[in-house]
Each structure stands twice: as C-alpha cells, then as structure tokens.
Amino acid sequence: MKILIIGGGNMGLTYARSFARTHVTSRLDLRLLARSPERVPALAAHEVGTVWGTPQECVPGADILILAVKPQDSAALFDTIAGLVQPQQLVLSIMAGVRIATIREALGTPKVIRAMPNLPAQIGMGMTAFTGTDEVTRAELVQVQNLLSTTGKTVYVEQESAIDASTAISGSGPAYVYYCMGALMDAAAHMGFSPAEAELLVSQTFRGAVELYSQSGLSCQDWIAKVASKGGTTEAALKAFGAGAVREGLMAGAGAARDRAEELGK
C-alpha cells in the first residue's frame, strides 16, 4: 500500500515511524510531502521514507493520503492538492475540527476518513477514534484501522460529532494529565523535595495508579475509596479539591476543548 503523509510534524512523523517500525508498508511505499521544496532535507533527515517537496509527483500515485497539517493550514493545503486527488484514493485526516464534508467538498473526493489520535501514539500507547463516509468500503475501513492500530488502540464511532468529543477527551487528554502532574510536582517542590525527587514521586504515582486501574475491573470511585481512609489525609485533599472545584474545572476544560474543535470546523 502506497502511503503519503502530508505534514511531517509531531503526528505525521509519529505515523511514519510507526508504519516503518511495524512494516505495514515498505519503506519505498512510505512517502512524506514537505511544506515546500526547501524543507525536504530537514524532513528527509528523519529517514522514515521518501520525501517530496511538491505534490504533483507524489499525490496521484498514493493509495492513501494522510492529512497531518494544522487545521489552520488545511485550506492552503486543499488548494494545492485538490486537482490531484483521485476518487479511488482514501483520504485520512487527523486534523482537529476539520469536517468530513469540508474535506470532501474541497478535494472533490468521496472516500474520507476522519481520525483523532493522541501523542502517546509515539510509543504505541495511543488512543484513536475514527469514522468514515459511506463510500469507504468495509475492507478499506479495516485497512485504515490496521494502520491506526500500529500506534495503539482504536475505536470506530458512527457519528462524526464523537470525533470532536474524542478530541476533547483523548486527543487533548495527555496535556490534562501533564497539567495535573505538573501541579503535583510544584506541590512536592513547595514541600521541600528537589525537582528530581518531585518528578520521581509524581511520575511513578501516576504510572502506578493508572496501571493498577487498568489491571482491575474497579471504577475510579472504587479506587479512591480504597486510598481514602475515614478522617485521613486523602479525604482532606479531596475536600480541598471539591472546595477548589477541581473536578468542575477539568470538566469545563474538556467542554472548552470540544467547543473549540467544533469552532475549528466552521
């Protein structure tokens, strides 16, 4: 399968490395399109496939085009590749917010899949939600799922609105986790730990807590109850979280991310 990745940034390179590592396609059939001919050497230095500087030669021959540029760059990209895309090609977009209908109309092509991955895809621990147009066959959907699965877990969703929601939960989610970790590291530093100690205490606590949760059938509430003794320290912290509206703040944050995803699509 000839794959063309357009946009060699965080996510585009993550896909290129994942496909190369798992041999889902040969190195020869893995291509990347740089933003301009001048940027070819920098992208080629990553040594994850053949790099092209203009779309004319590489777009028509691809079986699947992966759109991994920022949503704000999508209109300019559509302008440069619209006349080159063929109706039998699969277009897989991971751009936040950009609607399937927009891509379909701008590129004049029916087989469009929209996916929302996240950054832990870099280590094969990603989470990706995806959906496609009716014109994408079952076999093509499975083909795409096989590609996405090289970066972690996948879930197929029926409604495109669930892609915006997953953007707010799993797409942006790693940043929320780092935000909470950063706050706890700051608290540890205020209590006298060195930065290295604070980092160790917090990162191992997150890792252990998530692993424990993953290996059990218990809910977050169940695990909180196991940590929090009556009248103890955890209870004191949870009360302070409640007073500071931490839970509401996180829920409002996820809501703002979903609103922004919807807005990016307009």
Ligand SMILES: NC(=O)C1=CN([C@@H]2O[C@H](COP(=O)(O)OP(=O)(O)OC[C@H]3O[C@@H](n4cnc5c(N)ncnc54)[C@H](O)[C@@H]3O)[C@@H](O)[C@H]2O)C=CC1
């Ligand atoms: N970073 C993340 O955690 C996630 C990002 N996404 C989505 O993935 C997309 C890419 O995000 P990142 O990789 O983080 O951005 P990035 O800024 O690291 O990479 C985008 C790349 O696209 C290139 N580019 C721009 N216009 C181009 C064009 N016309 N032709 C070829 N290349 C072009 C830029 O030079 C840049 O290298 C975004 O749409 C974002 O919404 C989705 C899920 C997670």
Ligand SMILES: O=C(O)[C@@H]1CCC=N1
């Ligand atoms: O912040 C963003 O817009 C992108 C989409 C999900 C993660 N990063």
